[in-house]
Amino acid sequence: MPLTVGELARRCGLTVRTLHHYDAIGLLQPSLRSDAGYRLYDRANVERLHRIQALRQLGLSLADVGTVLSGPAQPLDQVINRQIAQLDQELERATRLRNRLVALGGQVAAGQSPDLAEWLDTLELMTMYEKYFSPEELKNLPLHNDPDVLAQWNALIGQVQAAMDRGVAPGSPHAHALALQWMEAVQRGTGHNPGFISRLKAMQDNEPELRERNGITPALERFIEQALVDARLAIFERYLLPPEMERMRANYGKQMYDWPPLIADVRSAMNAGTPPSDPQAQQLARRWMELFRSYAGDDPATHARIREAYANEPDLRSGSTVDQAMLAYVRQATLAAG
Structure with missing residues (x-):
């Protein structure tokens, strides 16, 4: 039975906003329409949503999920098996925590424990990070x-x-x-x-x-x-023209959580000594420019003004670990990619 966006959100534990976002970026688009014109999700949509969420749980960004799903479809049983393997790891960690707690309980019984509540909270938080x-x-x-x-x-x-x-x-x-x-x-x-x-x-x-x-x-x-x-x-606003700022206000920040994994990949390539002319570096540069154009548009003059802002304003890069060396690396890879 086809589901509306609200029904699917309620049944799968996501928000309607998230499903609308998946639709807007072409990641999960409803296949059917009701007689009244409402978009409806069918079984194939639900299977694709399972794949999306499985890949997200494995740490992929939405952009990378889209790239994976645009290629040959991995058999669903393999996707499920990967999830099972991940859950097995989590169960193993939970077992380790239980064993540690049993040991702590023995110490408590022997009157050897300091502040138990604080100790247990610390242990739980450590295990949380270990995931x-x-x-x-x-x-x-x-x-x-x-x-x-x-x-x-x-x-x-x-x-x-x-x-x-x-x-x-x-x-x-x-x-x-x-x-x-x-x-x-x-x-x-x-x-x-x-x-x-x-x-x-x-x-x-x-x-x-x-x-x-x-x-x-x-x-x-x-x-x-x-x-x-x-x-x-x-x-x-100190660098861009009014029409450029209008576009920036409408789009800047929409994909802020897609940047960190890409920046990490670029840094890894740089640390590995991958030259900008390498196909891997060129692919990273293409991903970079796709995200950049999503808020900057396609006008080279606008790009130049934005780059000037990034060069002059450290606050635009704060928290991102992007530095001038990385920006130069991406520019070289972009030029090499043509």
Whole structure:
């Protein structure tokens, strides 16, 4: 039986907004229409949605999901088997945590435990991070292992929540300053590793317990997103013409979460010594330019003004780990790709 967007959202646990976004970017478009003209999702749409969500759970960006699904379709049983393998890993981690708790319980019974609640919370949080980061990566994640960084992060979250409680608007200068501080804290907390940003975002989205601990509610997250976009648009306004700003206001920020995994891939290629002329680098450059054009348009003069802004305004790159060397690498790869 075909489903409306509201019915599908309710049955699969997504929001209507998410399904509309998937439709708008061509990732999941309803196959049918009702007599009244409403779009309807059929069995094939639901199967495709399963593939989309499975790939998202494996850490792929929406752009990468689209690339994968545009190629030869992987048999659905293989997709399901990959999900089962991922769940098996999570069950293994849960078993390890249980064993640790049993050991702690024995110590408690022997009167050897300090503050049990704090200890258990720490252990649970450590296990939560282990779902997304390897032990070696955790050593290089300041947000996890540096008390000073964590304290600064918690203080900033408190400042943002206090501003929201006072009714500060995302478009205000104070909100802009908080958003730019937030991005600096993200960069500091991830050890300037762009690959960590997407995984922290996934952990934030998938682990309700983490939100309860750190206070980054969905409302606070939206506040920072809006304030950051508005702060950067205010910078671009010093460089762009009114028609260019109109396009920027309509499109800038729509794909902000597609940038971190791409930036991480570019950084990996640079660290591996991949020359800009290599097909891999050229493919990365094409992905970069697709995202860039989504808000910049196709006018070379507009591109030049935006690049001037990026070169002169560090706040446009804060939190992204994008530097002049990376921008030069992408430009060279773009030229090599023709």
